Amino acid sequence: MSLHILQPFDAHLHLRTGNMAELVTPMSAAQFADVIVMPNLNPPITTVDHAISYRNYLLEIAKCNYHMAIYLTESTTVEEIQLAAKNPFIIGYKLYPLNATTGSQSGISDIKKVYPLFEKMEKLKVPLLVHGEVTRSDVDIFDREKVFIEEILTDIVQKFPKLRITLEHITTAEAVEFVLSNENVVASITAHHLLINRNAIFTVDEKTALNPHNFCLPVAKTERDRNILIKAATSGNPKFFAGTDSAPHPLSRKESSCGCAGCFTGLHALELYATAFYQFGKLAKLEDFLSIFGRLHYGLEIPSNDYITLGYEKYLIPEKLGEENLVPFMYGQILNWKIIGE
DSSP states (O other): OEEEEEOOEEEEEOOOSHHHHHHHHHHHHTTOSEEEEOOOOSSOOOSHHHHHHHHHHHHHHOOOEEEEEEEOOTTOOHHHHHHHHHOTTEEEEEEOBTTSSTTOTTSBSOGGGGHHHHHHHHHHTOOEEEOOOOOOTTSOGGGHHHHHIIIIIHHHHHHOTTSOEEEOSOOSHHHHHHHHHOTTEEEEEOHHHHHOOGGGGGEETTEEOOOGGGOOSSOOOOHHHHHHHHHHHTTTOTTEEEOOOBOOOOHHHHSSTTOOOOOOOTTTHHHHHHHHHHHTTOGGGHHIIIIIHHHHHHTOOOOSSOEEEEESSOEEOOSOBTTTTBOOTTTTOEESOEEEEO
């Protein structure tokens, strides 16, 4: 048994710089013809010039259609947004709430300060990509996404009904319902959020223990949430599409006293998505989710003759990669899908 699909599109990808970029960038380029590259580097990518420079850097490592997201800050100007709107390699602006995740120290502390920027983006049809979590200490970490939708995103949608919004890496039933209820909102969904619930953060080898390699932000939620995510991803609704949020960190930064958030799925994202869809008897919906719906939302060309083939055969996920000892998601486990050709 095999699955032949159009070359996929990753709507949310972290590629880093230096040795890590050289390790992981070819892995994603081998699976995806188009990717949206996240801007939370150090320093963050806050201008068109910086984004294009980073794009050229990635092209030197591996050929791929890199679509660049720019980090939205309280210092972003209307003029910079106008430049971004004219540049064919800029996909949109990324909203990080302050300290919501890795590299979000320059994030937004007061959302109303950037409302004038949303107004310009709405007029110019520049997409807004949203990390949808609040970070207040009085909000439970498992409720951050839900509270963000209630307190922040609902107001944005009401005030800017034509702003094109992607609620990224959604994890909750509330997020699915919000996307379905608002015409101008779509969502990306990761493979890891389709495959694990929050118990996986506290399980190692079937024993209760802290597993840093299943820790990401937003954190995985309940089994009910996971099942609702799977229903959305496999529904054939074009408002839901793939965004891996593959987030590589060296072993020393995952297994430490201040372990970084992020699951690395860039090695085997297609195999993971295929596993999730196959488990629920929805392989027929996989090509639309991986290759069509995201491109439709962002206005990208859909390839007509570029394919990749997944075979139903055993694939052992390696435990570590490269000099940084990068640990892949579900390391040491066996999947039943593997890329076998283009």
